Amino acid sequence: MNHNSTARIPDLSSKTITFIGGGNMAASLIGGLIADGYKAKRIIVSDPDGEKLAGLAARFGIITIGDNSDAVNRADVVVLAVKPQMMKQVVEGIADAAQIRRPLIVSIAAGVRERELGIWLGGGAALVRTMPNTPAMLQAGATVLHAAPGVTDDQKSLAESILRAVGLTCWVDDEEKMDAVTALSGSGPAYFFMVMEAMEEAGKSMGLAAETARLLTIQTALGAARMAIESSDGPAALRWQVTSPGGTTERALSILEEGSLRDLFGKALQGARERSVELSRMLEEK
């Protein structure tokens, strides 16, 4: 995995970005771009839902268009932000416009492979596939990108600078790794929510008030995540630093080890990756 933060970023401000689909992820990305100083008049959204478009225009001052091909006709970059099961129909619908305009195509759809996107677009498209996760809604996302063959460094930088508006970005060199990424960061927020639920329940069962147990759990998760992100030490070293021999943390961690927590996470992520492969195949067959 390459962290590409030093890559040369082409001047994004001169580019027009069109979002096909004006749902949650598009709104997050637009919010992030505008917070980064990107000009609202360089952002276009296309969606069949007129009310949704009016809401986005009122919130961000961006341009809205009801017809996907019209929106592609004006784009330097097209972000495909519809649900995966809609993708074939939507992409085939913009293929003619994309063949003429030749924008960079950035997909944020889970499970839709570059091969299919390329075929639906009629061949020859510059394609970057990305996998963001839900904390992107709070500009705290983790997005992994993969560039199809033929995508230039400038196009890669362009795609990266869009996704960086909603959090951390990194690249994988092999599209197949997107299934592992889906298992780790795509589904990952839910694993942490489950750990939080379990800690909250345990706190309540030891007599803490429900609200206290919840607040302590969430703040502890936030504090641990901040320590992990701000420290040059990895999580294992941080754990050792807070584990005194014979102390309370050591007792709890040994019980978690005895219960095979690590194996369980290994199996859980393998299961998620297998399911990601299955879901991609189902999308291919559609």
Ligand SMILES: NC(=O)c1ccc[n+]([C@@H]2O[C@H](COP(=O)([O-])OP(=O)(O)OC[C@H]3O[C@@H](n4cnc5c(N)ncnc54)[C@H](OP(=O)(O)O)[C@@H]3O)[C@@H](O)[C@H]2O)c1
């Ligand atoms: N949400 C996440 O955390 C997350 C994480 C990783 C990846 N993603 C990916 O991001 C993509 C968007 O997800 P989302 O959560 O933003 O979904 P969403 O809120 O349902 O947004 C999709 C939007 O596309 C619109 N749409 C439907 N048909 C269309 C068409 N023919 N042309 C243009 N727009 C059309 C939908 O309109 P209607 O509502 O009227 O159908 C909706 O506004 C998905 O592919 C998903 O896999 C999301």
